[in-house]
Amino acid sequence: MKMFTKKERKEAGQGYLFLLPTILILGVFVIAPILYAVFLSFHKVELLGGASYEFRGLDNFLKVTFDDRAIIALKNTAIYVAVVVPAQTFLALVLAASLNAGLKGQKFFRVVYFLPTLTSSAVLTLIFMWMYNQNGLINYVLKIFHLPTYNWIGDPDVALIAIMIMNIWATAPFFMVIYLAALQDIPDSHYEAAELDGAGAVQKFWHITVPNLRPVTSFVVIMGIIGTFQLFDQSYIFSGGSGGPNNSTLTVVLLIYQYAFKTLGTMGYATAIAFMLAIIILVATLIQRKFSKEESLY
Amino acid sequence: MRPAKWMSAVCFSSLLLTTALSGCGNDEESDTEKTEIVLSGWGGNPVEKKLLNEVLADFEKEHPHIDVKLNTINDQYMDVLKTRLIGGTAADVFYLDAFEAPALIETGAIEPLKKYVTEEFDIDDFEKPMIDAFRSDGELYGLPKDYSTLALFYNKKMFKEHGISGPPKTWEELEQIAKKVTDEEKQVYGLGVMPQIERLYYLAESQGGEVITDGRASFADDKVVNAIQPIVDMHLKDKSAATPSEVGAGQSAGEMFGRGKAAMVVEGNWNIPYMEDTFPDIDYGTAELPTVNGKKGTMSFTVGYAMNSESEHKKESWELIEYLTGKEGMEKWTSKGFALPTRKSVAAELGFDQDELRRPLVNGASYATVWQDGPSLPIVMNNFNNQFLSAYLGDRKLKEALKDAEKQANREIKVTE
Numbered sequence: 264m265k266m267f268t269k270k271e272r273k274e275a276g277q278g279y280l281f282l283l284p285t286i287l288i289l290g291v292f293v294i295a296p297i298l299y300a301v302f303l304s305f306h307k308v309e310l311l312g313g314a315s316y317e318f319r320g321l322d323n324f325l326k327v328t329f330d331d332r333a334i335i336a337l338k339n340t341a342i343y344v345a346v347v348v349p350a351q352t353f354l355a356l357v358l359a360a361s362l363n364a365g366l367k368g369q370k371f372f373r374v375v376y377f378l379p380t381l382t383s384s385a386v387l388t389l390i391f392m393w394m395y396n397q398n399g400l401i402n403y404v405l406k407i408f409h410l411p412t413y414n415w416i417g418d419p420d421v422a423l424i425a426i427m428i429m430n431i432w433a434t435a436p437f438f439m440v441i442y443l444a445a446l447q448d449i450p451d452s453h454y455e456a457a458e459l460d461g462a463g464a465v466q467k468f469w470h471i472t473v474p475n476l477r478p479v480t481s482f483v484v485i486m487g488i489i490g491t492f493q494l495f496d497q498s499y500i501f502s503g504g505s506g507g508p509n510n511s512t513l514t515v516v517l518l519i520y521q522y523a524f525k526t527l528g529t530m531g532y533a534t535a536i537a538f539m540l541a542i543i544i545l546v547a548t549l550i551q552r553k554f555s556k557e558e559s560l561y
Numbered sequence: 562m563r564p565a566k567w568m569s570a571v572c573f574s575s576l577l578l579t580t581a582l583s584g585c586g587n588d589e590e591s592d593t594e595k596t597e598i599v600l601s602g603w604g605g606n607p608v609e610k611k612l613l614n615e616v617l618a619d620f621e622k623e624h625p626h627i628d629v630k631l632n633t634i635n636d637q638y639m640d641v642l643k644t645r646l647i648g649g650t651a652a653d654v655f656y657l658d659a660f661e662a663p664a665l666i667e668t669g670a671i672e673p674l675k676k677y678v679t680e681e682f683d684i685d686d687f688e689k690p691m692i693d694a695f696r697s698d699g700e701l702y703g704l705p706k707d708y709s710t711l712a713l714f715y716n717k718k719m720f721k722e723h724g725i726s727g728p729p730k731t732w733e734e735l736e737q738i739a740k741k742v743t744d745e746e747k748q749v750y751g752l753g754v755m756p757q758i759e760r761l762y763y764l765a766e767s768q769g770g771e772v773i774t775d776g777r778a779s780f781a782d783d784k785v786v787n788a789i790q791p792i793v794d795m796h797l798k799d800k801s802a803a804t805p806s807e808v809g810a811g812q813s814a815g816e817m818f819g820r821g822k823a824a825m826v827v828e829g830n831w832n833i834p835y836m837e838d839t840f841p842d843i844d845y846g847t848a849e850l851p852t853v854n855g856k857k858g859t860m861s862f863t864v865g866y867a868m869n870s871e872s873e874h875k876k877e878s879w880e881l882i883e884y885l886t887g888k889e890g891m892e893k894w895t896s897k898g899f900a901l902p903t904r905k906s907v908a909a910e911l912g913f914d915q916d917e918l919r920r921p922l923v924n925g926a927s928y929a930t931v932w933q934d935g936p937s938l939p940i941v942m943n944n945f946n947n948q949f950l951s952a953y954l955g956d957r958k959l960k961e962a963l964k965d966a967e968k969q970a971n972r973e974i975k976v977t978e
Contacts, residue, residue: 309668310647311643311646311647311665311669311670312646312668312669312670312870313669320570326975329972329975329976330972330973330976331969331972331973332973350707356596381637469820476785504637504640505738505943509947509951510947524637524640525640526939526940526977527643527664527667527936527977528668529976529977531928532976532977548799
């Protein structure tokens with residue numbers, strides 16, 4: 264018995280022919296680099312002066328255990344994720360709900376709030392560094408209110424917090440737009456019914472808006488986790504590529520960059536860390552999905 | 562209708578493919594009689610840049626068949642250079658800091674130069690420590706274009722006010738003077754200190770200890786710790802020294818000195834044009850660094866020209882290096898005094914050893930420690946500086962801080978192996 268008839272095979276061939284350009288491009292620019300990275304992560308690689316590879320087995324993966332900077336980077340990144348993801352999600356939700364409440368000029372504010380997302384993160388970082396300067400705008404405002412001022416960029420205890428504040432401010436509006444779109448889908452009848460039952464604005468928010476937005480929240484949190492684990496450009500610019508002061512802004516991706524492009528002969532180790540980061544993100548996402556049971560909306 | 566459907570699939574796919582691939586095609590370079598070679602460096606100040614362009618124009622006049630294209634890498638020079646070397650798009654000739662040289666030489670990305678050197682080039686004319694910085698296993702990988710040592714800059718007016726006749730000759734004298742001059746209320750300190758290993762290296766090794774032994778960090782050795790302890794004590798006990806950032810002068814001891822916040826700083830040749838431009842009113846002098854246990858010592862920093870081992874125009878590239886580090890090219894390049902010439906004959910010609918401000922810097926060349934110590938030095942530097950700062954600011958004991966830094970540096974070195 265034949266598995267496929269001639270006609271079926273012909274149809275499939277046609278299909279693949281149509282797919283060919285995409286398959287080729289994906290293959291060359293996505294699949295092949297991933298496979299090459301797998302290959303690199305098991306070798307000691309020196310790309311300079313005629314590439315040389317030396318098989319090292321799992322060495323690169325085991326090195327992480329005694330690499331203090333890798334552990335610091337992972338710790339910094341974890342703290343960053345743990346603070347930024349909930350904060351930006353909550354802020355996005357509140358912003359979206361308030362901009363959907365039918366206030367005057369809400370269209371104008373929707374545009375204004377969205378502006379930070381449109382700005383390139385490099386430009387944003389430079390502007391913030393300027394404001395974070397010891398004699399800059401932020402310290403100036405803090406002084407007016409007789410609050411303590413900080414050496415935002417130079418003090419190892421606050422440098423990461425400075426980046427967190429900046430990123431929450433810049434990313435929340437993007438997720439706000441997603442929430443805004445989702446809010447349009449909540450039927451008015453739910454709110455009307457709640458009003459008849461005597462629910463106030465706060466109760467409506469917690470018992471109708473939040474549960475109805477659950478699938479979107481799940482999406483926002485997953486995207487947030489993936490994005491925050493990959494923090495790189497802001498801390499790169501903040502520290503001039505070093506991850507300083509005293510490794511306080513060193514993130515995993517910045518460490519990968521340093522091993523790949525700054526120190527010689529550690530490309531293999533860099534790809535090994537990159538794989539471990541991918542696994543961490545995967546696990547974090549799976550855990551998040553398990554907890555939120557996304558598809559089960561009522 | 563079958564064939565037509567097939568045809569459309571083939572046509573559609575090939576159409577997409579050709580558009581996707583058309584971007585990959587490379588326009589063939591048009592034939593010119595001139596050979597173009599690219600020179601990469603970091604940008605200096607505008608005057609330096611103009612000077613370099615003039616030297617290159619002179620070179621092109623003398624070598625009409627060569628066209629030199631200057632390519633400036635403004636930021637993250639080494640990262641960009643390494644990436645380009647890997648990608649095969651690096652310049653034919655590029656600047657190379659002696660400090661970064663050993664690691665790059667190890668990889669084979671740099672062309673050995675010994676075979677190009679002629680009798681006429683007179684290689685013995687170079688200051689030995691500077692050219693040795695680019696040697697490895699008897700082979701030569703670069704030619705130093707210029708250098709600077711460190712010297713003591715002192716504020717003449719402040720010295721006079723406190724009745725000090727001249728610059729200190731020994732470290733003990735320096736400590737005494739620093740105490741005398743310090744006025745904590747006005748935030749004026751005796752000595753402005755950059756708490757970095759690149760400035761303290763000669764001092765660290767002055768008692769026979771080694772910062773790096775066999776490629777491993779060894780600076781927590783008591784001999785090294787004791788040698789640097791005085792620097793920390795001046796800050797914490799005598800309170801007669803401070804870092805630039807403590808007095809709001811950023812990261813520059815030169816600025817601290819220029820703004821009158823330090824009576825003495827240890828700086829290099831670059832500080833002379835800087836003072837001239839930014840703080841022309843300060844009356845200052847320079848002196849050789851004070852002796853430690855009766856021995857002279859200072860640091861020297863040098864940058865050389867190196868050739869890409871994958872260059873397609875090696876002969877022409879060498880002609881460029883030969884000219885730039887030759888007597889004529891170097892004389893022009895160093896004539897304005899932004900950097901000191903590495904050729905003894907050029908130094909004599911330009912008379913820097915007679916120049917009142919530059920004489921101590923030139924004199925230092927013969928006994929200076931070149932800022933270079935094998936491929937692991939960059940890692941050692943980072944870890945040392947990180948921890949040394951906390952010891953300098955009094956957060957930790959020096960010995961403890963350096964012990965931690967040493968351990969961490971050696972782990973990092975192990976990771977890169």
